[in-house]
Amino acid sequence: MADFNKVMNTIWEVEHNSNPKKILHKNPTERKFTFYGVYPHTKLKSYRKIEQAFLRTRGNLKRASLILSKDKKLYQEVLYFYYKNFWKPLGLDRVRNTTVAKELMIFAVNIGLGTDWRGINRQKYMVKCVQELVGATPDGILGEKTAYRINLMTPYETEVFSKKFDQCEISFYKNLVFASKRLRIYLRGWKNRARYV
DSSP: OOOHHHHHHHHHHHHHTTOGGGSEEOOTTOSSOEETTBOHHHHOTTHHHHHHHHHHTTTOHHHHHHHHHTOHHHHHHHHHHHIIIIIHHHTGGGOOOHHHHHHHHHHHHHHOSSBOTTSOBHHHHHHHHHHHHHTOOOSSOOOHHHHHHHHHOOHHHHHHHHHHHHHHHHHHHHHHHHHOGGGGGGHHHHHHHHTOO
């Protein structure tokens, strides 16, 4: 299996430059902040700890981030959230190729799983992109046959795959911006995120 912790370290690089002062973050078009990229008020059992740190620092995100970065139990809850809601549903337990796991996790964490505004299942979209690139049947499910093809890739094939998968991500982001012009401010960052691995 691909190294979950290595993959998550890459997610932290992308989400907040692995900077403990930035684990609480607020996007300019959103009212709520995220904690390690998660909306704590809806997703984390320990969200009250996060709110308390936020209130104790009078809304100073950097200071609250530093306080919360030392809470190992809370961090384990965040890791479990990503494992349960992204890693497992994507089928990454079957993948040994850490680069492919990073590509899928970065994309999934950014756009989320579930159905988008067009009625397209995001998870299936991502997996179909992978399947088309590795020559597997594009059914949107990362099963044993798809994993087998991924796990056979050489380092060179992985590099080629990574560049082509980036284009799949960027195409998705361009469609998002086309559908909602207010998201244009994120496009450059999304492209950088896509090319990160």
